[in-house]
Amino acid sequence: MALDVLVAGGGLMGASAAWRLSARGHRVTVLERFGPGHDRGSSHGTSRIFRLAYAEPSYTELALRALPLWRQLEEESGRAVLTLTGAVDHGPPEVLERLAGVLARAGRPGRRLSPGEVAERWPGLRADTAALYHPDAGRVHADDTVAALLDAAGRRGAEVRHGVRVTEIRRTGGGATVVTDTDEALVADAVVVAVGGWAPGPAAGVVNGLPPLRVTQEQPVHFPVPDALEWPSFIHHPGAGLRLPGGVYGLGSVDGVKIGLHGVGPVVDPDHRDRTPDPAALDRLRAYAEEWLPGMAGTGPEPLTCLYTTTPDEDFVIDRQGPVTVLAGCSGHAFKFGPALGELAADLVEGGPGLPRFALGRTAPTR
Template structure:
C-alpha cells in the first residue's frame, strides 16, 4: 500500500487502461470514481471482443519488463476475480529475418524462454500456418479474453471501493487552486486528481486544457478491420502469430490468433482515419478481400471463404509508443491501440504511482517532443 495520504481521483474512460488505473488506485486507498460514457461491455472503443494477444516479443527491454509485470498482475487478477480469462498458447513471430532476429536477441537478453525455427520445422509443429523467413517461438505468450478481462478489472476496482458511473459522459476538465472538476451533462465531479484514459476521446476531453493538449503527440484514430475465419479443424494448439513484412511477404504487418469466434486475423494500422463520433462500423470489402487473400496464401488451416469481419478503433501516436505522464493534477494515458491491452494492469500500476508522485514515467512515454525510434511493425 502507498504511504501517500488518500486522495479523491476521477478516472475518465472505462476501457482496459482506465479500469486498470481505477483498480490500482482504489487498492492503494484512494477514493476513486470511474466515469464511462457508455454501458458495461460496450463495443464503441478499443477494449471489447473475445481476444487480445499477450506476448513478450519486443525489441525494447522496457516493453518486455512491462509485459512481465503485466503477466503477474493478470494472474493475480484471475485469482482475485475467481475466473480465468488468460490462455497460454505460445506465440510466433516470422517473416523479415532482421526484424525477427532482433526480437530473438531481446528475448535472450531478458532471459525469456524462446526458440528459433526454420519455416519447415514450424510448419510441422503448427500445420495450420505457413511460415516465412525466420520463425521465433516464445511459449509463455497467450490470449486474453478482452471483455472478461475488463469486467474483472472493474469488479476488482469496485471491491476495493471504487465507484463506477456508466452512461456518464465527461465533457471537459477544469483546474483551479481548490482542485479539479470533471464536467458532464449531469453536473461536475470535484476531485484532487484526474486520470484521462479516454482512448479516441482523449483530445476532446483535454480541449479545455490547451497547454496540456499541446504537449500531446498527435493522436490518430483509425477504424481497423480484423476478421474471423472458420478453422478447417478445431484450432487447438494454434499460437498467436505476427507476420513481419520483408521476407517473401511484402504486404502490411499481419497479426492473428485462435479465438472463441474463429481464427482472428488483421492487418496492423491500415484502416481509414475516423472520429469516434463519426464511424460507420461497416467492414471495407477491399480490406476483407486482402485478408482472404492472405489467408489463402499463409493460413492453410482456415477456410478463406468463411469469414466474418468486424471493426474496432485504434488511437495511436506517430511512433507507436504510449503516452503515460502527469502535468499538475492531470495524468494522461493515451495512444495504446494496436498493442496496449496486454500491458493494462502494469500501466494501471504506473498511473497510480504518478498520481501519488512516486517516481516519473519512463522517458519513452512522457508528454512533449519525441525523438524515439518507432515501435516495430506488427506490434499487436
C-alpha cells in the same frame, strides 16, 4: 494519504488505473460514457495478443511487469483472462534475431524453427523464411478483462458509473473539477483521462504537449475454425515473403482464429463512423489466409471493426501534469500491458515518476 480520484473512461486503460488506484486505498470513481461491455472503442472483443517478444527491450520489461498482475487479477476477480499458448514470429531472419536477443537478455526462452518445423507442429500455419517460437505468449480475453478489472476495483471500493460523459476538466486549487454532459460538477484531488480516441476533448486546456492522435477504424476478421483455441498467437513481419505494410497478426479465440493488419485503416471520427466492413480490406485478409494459413481452407471470414488511437511514434502517452494524468494513444499493442500501465498511472497520481518514453511533450521520430 488517500486521494479522491476520478477516472474518465472505463475501457482497458481506465479500468486498469481504477483497479491499481483502489488497491492502494484511494477513493476512485470511474465515469464511462457508454454501457457495460460496449463495442464503441478499442477494448471490446474476445481476443488480444499477449507476448514478451519485442525489438524494443523496454516493452519486454513492461510485459514482464504485467504478467504477475494478470495472474493477480484472475485471482481477485475469479475470471480466467490470460491463456498462454505460445507465439510464433516469422519473416525476415534479421528481425527474428533481434527478438531472440531481447528475449535472451531478459532470461526468457525462445526457440528458432524452420518453416518445416512450424508446419509439422501447427499444420494450419505456414511460416515465411524463418520463425521464432516463444512460450511466454498467448491471448487475453478483452471483454472479460475489462469486466474483471472493474469488478476487482469495485470490490476494493471503487464506484463505476456508466452512461456518464465527461465534457470538461478544469484545474481548481490543488485538484480538479470534472463536468459531465448533465452539467454535474465533480470535484477530486486527481483525474485520470483514459478515453481513447476521444482524448483531445477532455484533455484540451488542462495538459500541454499531447501529441497528435490518429484515430483509425481497423478491420480484423475471425475465421471460425474448430481448432481455434489450439492455435498459437503469431506475427508475420513484413519483408521476406510478405509485402503488406505493418505485417499481419493472428491468434485463436472463442470466435475463431483472428487475423488483422496493423494500423492501416482509414482515419475516422469516433463519434461519426460507418462501421460497415470494407470489402477491399476483407479481400486482402482473405487472400492472405489463402496463401499463408492452410488451416483456414473452406471457411469464410467474419469481419469486425474497432478503433485504433495511435501517436506518430506509436509509443503511448502516460504522463501527469498537475492533478491530471493522461493515458492516450494506447491502441495497436497496449492491451497486453494493461495492468502494468494501470500501475504506472497510479504511480503518477501519487506523484511518482513516469517513463520518458511515454511523456507528454516528448520529441520522438515518426515510425
